[in-house]
Amino acid sequence: MDTHVVIMAGGIGSRFWPMSVPQMPKQFVDVMGVGRSLIQMTVDRFSAICPKENFWVVTGERYVDMVREQLPDIPVEHILAEPAARNTAPCIAYACWKIRQHYPDANVVVTPSDALVLNVEEFRRIIGRALAFTENSEAIVTVGIKPSRPETGYGYIKTGYVVDDEIFKVSSFREKPSLEVAREYLQDGGYLWNAGIFVWNVNTIMSALYRFVPDMTSIMDEMSESFYTPYEKETVARLFPTCEKISIDYAVMEKAENIYTVPADFGWSDLGTWGSLWTLMERDENGNAIVGEDVRVFDCKNCIIHTPDLKRVVIQGLEDCIVSKHGDRLLISRKDHEQKITDYSKD
């Protein structure tokens, strides 16, 4: 089986200011304080699935050097630079068109670079299961996360009939729900979170893209004439930005017939908010989650403190707060105000 992993690493993570800033988005940050950035943890997670030579990273031009530095085992020519952000469909298409030229039967896993998985073994089992299914079928598989709470921040997948052991036909995709609807979904049991992890044969996704977004595939076809030549960079710089900004969900998933899902329960988080990060981190007996060298807390409860580049931090008397210092920026905020951080911190 010719498996390839495509890591989408173009995000700028503005909700995690100042831990994540455009110069250094969260996928490149050691968010968990474990000595590995999120993108490094993503690669680690897939390392048992295929060799490093089969990894691909699509990222913004400004992050190419950071990817090279953090992921020295990935072939340099597999780091694809988007000259402009065009959402996930063009990003995925670029990688798949490129893979197809050298690996015409590749099975591809597409993954975000900035999510967290707690149970890596189960994760690998699920991905293996999906790959086995797509190897011999024209299936587009999206990994569906079994919901653990009535989350309103994610899109949902409604499962249909069971196809093959753990594989279900997708009945439909649902937008981010209201709290009431999210509670119904949780109760119902037939709904999964859309985690943005996809598995398919490269020919399957290309067929779908040719059918549903022909303007984009024309651009990809034209671009692909330059692939693996000295003209690739210049050609991509000229043509890629002419793609429409469109997500793979909207371009393909919500339209195609052959969509399947594997319900999964491997402790997944998209680390979308400080609050979600706090719930996933190790916490002291007062509920404080701390990443930093010499962080001393007194009379503090349920705080998240992320100050890896400071030598000594003393915090007294904070409850339910976020403290984050990165570079020359500092944030102190109540957790329940975190949705305002992007506004508060903007230029």
Added chain:
Amino acid sequence: MDTHVVIMAGGIGSRFWPMSVPQMPKQFVDVMGVGRSLIQMTVDRFSAICPKENFWVVTGERYVDMVREQLPDIPVEHILAEPAARNTAPCIAYACWKIRQHYPDANVVVTPSDALVLNVEEFRRIIGRALAFTENSEAIVTVGIKPSRPETGYGYIKTGYVVDDEIFKVSSFREKPSLEVAREYLQDGGYLWNAGIFVWNVNTIMSALYRFVPDMTSIMDEMSESFYTPYEKETVARLFPTCEKISIDYAVMEKAENIYTVPADFGWSDLGTWGSLWTLMERDENGNAIVGEDVRVFDCKNCIIHTPDLKRVVIQGLEDCIVSKHGDRLLISRKDHEQKITDYSKD
């Protein structure tokens, strides 16, 4: 009149961690966010009283370069390095013995380097008044601050009879009082804060030291043979640390007869605590006192924020707190816990 100013700059300001750290004590910090450190403001304050060639700074050896850098107008040979901290009496003696050799009739003002004066004009008038008095008398004058609150953190001066217009005989010195006693002092009106600003003729203070601390003056006499020679540094390094640790208050002020005071009201603070600093700083409509480049506060009240080396700070939801970031250290604490900061932050 041959006036000299001696600035005592040996303190390490541990109560202001992390704004003030042993590598960079508060006298060298731009505490008020005005572009001048406290020692620079001290020099500015005295600049109308005598030329810069008559300024002397006594400081720890490790701070000599910092003094040179911050006070380039002060003659390098007037920066006296204490090889070890021995409290104020040896510090003052070293400066006075040295001044006496070249300026045998010098009138000397001794001042801390890290206090704040709001009304500089009145300050100069008071110092001028004290200097005029000591020029023609063997008086030891200490500037007494008219108390504005029942402060328990300072020693007090009990005034005696009036001598000459604004000059009073000192009746006695009183230790830091209880709150009850401090209230009585305030009510009484005859008590002043001891600000550690002294004025005297160099011969007057030397006589007093010869009388009350003869062991120390023997050391000073021996040391002084090397003054202004290539052997000074080595001799001081050998002898100065053999002095007893003793304050000028204990060595002289509480024992001598010829002690006088000028009651003064020029908006003085020793900047001893974050709380006292907060009361002296400009504050926004919510009572927040801020020193920093781009500090954005939301839902904050009565905070003191001192983050001059950060480019952007966002703080939401803090009340009555101190936030201070300097170098690789960060403090967040409730103001009413500030007496614990030294403990919390120690090595």
